[in-house]
Amino acid sequence: MRQFMTHSNKPIIALTSTTQAASTKVLPAPTPLTYHIVRSKRKTMVVHVQHEQVQVRAPHFVSDAQIADxxxxxxxxxxxxxxxxxQHDSQRLRLQDNAKIFYKGKSLRLRLFVRTLEAIEVTDTELHIFAKRIDERSVAAVLQRWLMAQAKAVLPQRTRALAAHLNADTKLKDVVFRKTKSKWGHCTSSGRIQFNWLIMxxxxxxxxxxxxxxxxxxxxxxxxxxxxxxxxxVCPDYRVYVRWLRKHEHRLWI
Ligand SMILES: [Zn+2]
Incomplete structure (x- = not known):
């Protein structure tokens, strides 16, 4: 049986595991493609592309020729x-002077300035960050404070209003903010809604x-x-937004 998955977010299996054997192969021309084989007790073959590396996970009984095929x-x-x-990697948000920042669906030029009074200003084509020091951590902290202030001003109020509209206000306990590595929002069974402030x-x-x-x-x-x-x-065009996130969300993470 052969299986082909077109996506996966699962972590790469550690190559040191005793149940697995790993090797690297190069597929012949016309396009030489380097891939890494991880064998395990699994029953099907699957290919992953992660961190610009190609990995094939295969059962022990499958030959190298079958994997190449x-x-x-x-x-x-x-x-x-x-x-x-x-392309995603080249579009990743880097907090450096003259880098691109994707803000409200527009690609703006990021400009960094040293100033005692921290602030952020947005023009038609540029986003200016004024920070006490120009290093990635200090600039990120200014950006975080700015986005967090926006998140606090907008999200709890709109969340409560919609919960009331859906007669779910008694279920909503709290709205909190947290930057996680992979999520924009989260809702617990106890009624706590969590938003990643980068969504701003x-x-x-x-x-x-x-x-x-x-x-x-x-x-x-x-x-x-x-x-x-x-x-x-409540959101008739939600498919458009799901697609937008799939296409662009990698540009918003720091
Ligand atoms: Zn969900």
């Missing part, structure tokens, strides 16, 4: 993923979609059809 069949997908990853870099429609998503979890905890129907009832 499997990789060959999926070369197009792998090549596309590799260029996507390279996104366009307002995306922020509203995030609020709809998390508030809907107060009533439906999973991602079932019932959940998406509820999201759609």
């Amino acid at each position: 499997f990789v060959g069949k999926h070369t197009q997908w792998i090549t596309r993923k590799l260029s996507e990853k390279a 870099l996104a366009p307002d429609a995306i922020i509203d979609y995030m609020i709809c998503h998390e508030v809907s979890h107060l009533l439906v905890m999973n991602h079932s059809a019932k959940f998406w129907a509820l999201v759609e009832s």
